[in-house]
Amino acid sequence: MTSTQGGLTPRQARRLRMAIAGVAMAAMAVVLVLQLGDGSSLRSVGLYGAAFILSGAVIEMSRRGRTRLGMAVLVTGFVLVLGAEWWLRTR
Structure with a gap:
């Protein structure tokens, strides 16, 4: 399957x-490990963990079309x- 317009095919x-x-x-996994080693707050680490989970959910959505x-x-x-990370740092 090729696109006639020069763009990407759906696949x-x-x-x-x-x-x-x-x-x-x-990238979020690396940042999360760095945050854990830096002794950051649990809220901050939780946000990066949420971003990590979000990325996995997006991969699954993409797999399903x-x-x-x-x-x-x-x-x-x-x-x-x-x-939220910026807001937590400025508080």
């Missing part, structure tokens, strides 16, 4: 979105997690 788009979520999951919804959830979730 390629789904794989790309799964890869993006996988990279985000790996819900890639656009998954990317919307991923972006919204990460914005909320990073906003």
